[in-house]
Amino acid sequence: MLIFSILVSLVFAFINRxxxxxxxxxxxxxxxxxxxxxxxxxxxxxxFPF
Amino acid sequence: MGVKxxxxxxxxNPRNAQSVLMTATACFAGALVPGLGHALLRKxxxxxxxxxxxxxxxxxxLRLQAKLxxxxxxxxxxxxxxxGDAGSGLMYWFCWLQGLGTGNAAAYSYDFGNxxxxxxxxxxxxxxxxxxxxxxxxxx
Numbered sequence: 468m469l470i471f472s473i474l475v476s477l478v479f480a481f482i483n484r485x486x487x488x489x490x491x492x493x494x495x496x497x498x499x500x501x502x503x504x505x506x507x508x509x510x511x512x513x514x515f516p517f
Numbered sequence: 518m519g520v521k522x523x524x525x526x527x528x529x530n531p532r533n534a535q536s537v538l539m540t541a542t543a544c545f546a547g548a549l550v551p552g553l554g555h556a557l558l559r560k561x562x563x564x565x566x567x568x569x570x571x572x573x574x575x576x577x578x579l580r581l582q583a584k585l586x587x588x589x590x591x592x593x594x595x596x597x598x599x600x601g602d603a604g605s606g607l608m609y610w611f612c613w614l615q616g617l618g619t620g621n622a623a624a625y626s627y628d629f630g631n632x633x634x635x636x637x638x639x640x641x642x643x644x645x646x647x648x649x650x651x652x653x654x655x656x657x
Contacts, residue, residue, distance in 0.1 A: 470577065471633065475573050478570050478643070481562070482644070
């Protein structure tokens with residue numbers, strides 16, 4: 468999941484932003500969002516028995 | 518004041534025709550090999566990142582025992598799976614013709630592998646749109 472998040476965030480950062488600083492900030496934002504939202508979604512799904 | 522002078526007939530402008538040809542060439546190249554369109558437009562940093570990220574994603578998908586879906590137009594979802602896979606360009610066609618990516622549905626990693634391959638293809642489609650925008654001068 469982490470590898471997937473890193474690669475997708477990298478591509479999106481280069482598509483949507485220009486300049487190293489902007490890209491780095493956007494990359495970290497996307498990567499953090501991927502990881503945190505995945506953990507939150509997994510935590511919510513944990514209570515469901517299916 | 519400040520208004521750009523346009524040629525009387527834009528279609529006759531050789532620079533315009535050259536721009537259209539360059540746009541089409543860059544998009545076609547990007548559809549064949551991820552990042553090649555950006556390389557033609559001299560966007561080296563983007564080119565390297567797109568080629569690297571999409572190739573790694575595609576290769577990891579195959580390593581995780583993904584199935585490469587062929588051009589089977591029998592059902593709608595089969596078409597979507599094929600389009601997602603084939604978005605990676607020549608990488609897909611080369612592997613598919615070599616008989617790679619037969620897939621192992623019993624493997625734990627099968628779904629993850631498919632996800633990686635679909636995402637590689639879809640990201641390449643976004644990259645082609647980015648090439649189109651850059652070639653038209655909408656983006657730098």
